[in-house]
Amino acid sequence: MIELSKEQIKEITERLEIGEKCFVHMHTQELVCYPDPLKYLDFDEEFYQEEMQKVEENGQDYLEIEGMDSREGFQLMEDFAQQLTSSSLQEQLYRALSQKKPFQHFKHEIDNSGEYRQIWFAFKNQKMIDWVKVKIDQFNQAWEE
Structure with missing residues (x-):
């Protein structure tokens, strides 16, 4: 374990x-x-x-x-956009995610979003911590079976 x-x-x-x-x-x-x-x-x-x-x-x-693979990374960006209270930034992020090279466009929007840049990094960091914990939990459950 x-x-x-x-x-x-x-x-x-x-x-x-x-x-x-x-x-x-x-x-x-x-x-x-x-x-x-x-x-x-x-x-x-x-x-x-x-x-x-x-x-x-x-x-x-x-x-x-x-x-995370690229699909999961994309979902993370969508989840962040979905929980925003700023409808203008939310729209910009959804637009960025719908274009070619969504990661690049999302990064550009976040980098130019003022205070939301730090909110994104905190959100992403917490989700990554949760991701690692889930991976450990999955392993431990399989180990016990």
Whole structure:
């Protein structure tokens, strides 16, 4: 069973946010993170060799916590727009999400939304924390069965 501290969950969310792969040792709760080779084509594998080798050689002892895929990230942006009280920003975000390159357009609108930019980051951070907790809970439920 995996039981992580708030600090560990926060670290996982931060690492996932920057495109790293995160693994939790099922018995020791040790976190092992390194850049995702699919997202960082030019990262120095030698620098992360020890972490990568730990997971590769003992993969059965680690649970990978995966980040949101693009569909889930899109849903997160929609959820944020839906809960807004500012109808003008809400309309701008819905418009951004309906265009080609919705992530880019959403980011542009958020970056130019004044105080809502920080509200977005707080919203996203909390949802990412919830995401990691759900992944751990799902693993623990499967482990118990």
